[in-house]
Amino acid sequence: xxLAGLDPSGGAxxxxxxxxxxxxxxxxxxxxxxxxxxxxxxxLSVDWLPAARIIAQAEPLLKKFxxxxxxxxxxxxxxxxxxxxxxxxxxxxxxRIVLDPVLKASAGFSFHEDGQAIxxxxxxxxxxxxxxxxxxxxxxxxxxxxxxxxxxxxALSRHCxxxxxxxxxxxxxxxxxxxxxxxxxxxxxxxxFVSAKHGSGCVLxxxxxxQLALGYSLPDACVNGxxxxxxxxxxxxxxxxxxxx
Numbered sequence: 417x418x419l420a421g422l423d424p425s426g427g428a429x430x431x432x433x434x435x436x437x438x439x440x441x442x443x444x445x446x447x448x449x450x451x452x453x454x455x456x457x458x459x460l461s462v463d464w465l466p467a468a469r470i471i472a473q474a475e476p477l478l479k480k481f482x483x484x485x486x487x488x489x490x491x492x493x494x495x496x497x498x499x500x501x502x503x504x505x506x507x508x509x510x511x512r513i514v515l516d517p518v519l520k521a522s523a524g525f526s527f528h529e530d531g532q533a534i535x536x537x538x539x540x541x542x543x544x545x546x547x548x549x550x551x552x553x554x555x556x557x558x559x560x561x562x563x564x565x566x567x568x569x570x571a572l573s574r575h576c577x578x579x580x581x582x583x584x585x586x587x588x589x590x591x592x593x594x595x596x597x598x599x600x601x602x603x604x605x606x607x608x609f610v611s612a613k614h615g616s617g618c619v620l621x622x623x624x625x626x627q628l629a630l631g632y633s634l635p636d637a638c639v640n641g642x643x644x645x646x647x648x649x650x651x652x653x654x655x656x657x658x659x660x661x
Contacts, residue, residue, distance in 0.1 A: 417477060418622060419470060419500065420489030421450035421462065427656045428615025429489055433622040439659040440626035440644065445483060447473040449491050456614040456655040463493035465535040467499035474500075478507040485544075487514045487625040489618060494535040501542040512544035512628065514619040517552050540575035545634065547621045549581040550574075569595050579624070579638055581602075582619070594638050603639055613648065614655040 418433035430446050432561040437444030449470055453460040470491075477483070486504060491497045504511055508575065517536055536556055540546065548556060557568040569580040573595035582591040590602040613619075623644040627637035651658040 417445040417447065417474070417481075417483040417486045418489070418625075419447045419474065419486065419491075420618065421447050421452050422448050423452055423454055423615065425454060425456045425614065425656065427456050427613070428618045430617045432618045433487060433489070434620050436622035436644070436648075436658040437626050439468065440623060440630070442626045442629050445481060447448075455481045462490075464496070465518070467496045469505075470496070470500050471503045474504065475507055478504070478511075482508060483511065485512050485514065485625050485629045487516065487622050489516050489621075490518045494538060497536075497539055498542075501539060504562075505542065508587055513542060514545045514547065514621055514625045514628070515539065515543050516547050516617055517556065518617065519552050525557055526546070537572075537575075539574060543576040545577045545579060545624065546572060547581060547617070547624070548578045549617065550585055553578070553580055566593065569593065570600075572584070576636060592638070592642060594635055596634060601635055603635075612655065613644075613657050616645060616649060619648050619657075619659075 418430055418437070420433055423429035425430060426435070429452070430448055434444040434446050447470060449465055451463045491500065501513065501635060504513065550581040551561070553565050553568045553572065554561060554563050561567055565580060565585065569578045572578045576598035577594065580593045581593065582589060582593070584589060594601050594603060620641055624637050624641035627640045628634070632640060648657045648659060651660060
């Protein structure tokens with residue numbers, strides 16, 4: 417299941433998640449958290465859905481289909497996210513949550529103030545996997561831009577597994593690192609010659625969620641999800657891509 421914003425361009429958010437799930441040969445259930453006005457290049461505005469409306473959408477799906485994994489994208493604020501997470505765990509005990517902590521859209525729109533970003537730490541105990549990039553992992557630890565992102569990820573991994581994405585990594589660009597209870601492992605570097613894509617972070621976290629639902633271990637799901645995302649990035653020269661096996 418995906419809880420995410422509705423991007424009319426289909427490049428990010430709920431539509432991208434569902435397309436990713438289907439391409440991974442899993443069936444995607446979708447819950448809308450926000451209505452956005454955007455294209456692949458511009459983010460113009462957002463109307464947030466309150467926790468009650470998000471939970472109302474999710475409840476019948478959780479009761480009928482009992483999904484084991486759920487990916488979450490943008491939400492209005494930390495109180496909304498916490499209320500939704502508590503409801504998910506109550507309605508579907510044992511559900512594993514993959515959270516893509518989207519603090520800023522690829523088009524530059526900031527979803528949360530710095531204080532909100534820091535407060536996201538409160539949600540970590542509810543998560544199975546967090547997938548921040550370097551900028552996000554530093555913000556979540558209230559650290560300056562030149563701080564050590566790997567140390568910041570290790571600090572967060574005391575609460576849940578953390579996949580630190582390497583797109584903004586200063587030393588080894590493109591290398592992702594998974595921090596989890598069994599240690600840490602570097603994943604394959606990204607292809608530096610593929611086109612940038614709107615919504616690539618959404619696609620990666622959704623692909624990992626689908627791989628977990630298919631029964632792969634967390635490290636293998638991350639490797640497979642990254643490989644799928646690389647194919648997506650190389651599928652077209654524009655900011656939008658195709659979801660193909």
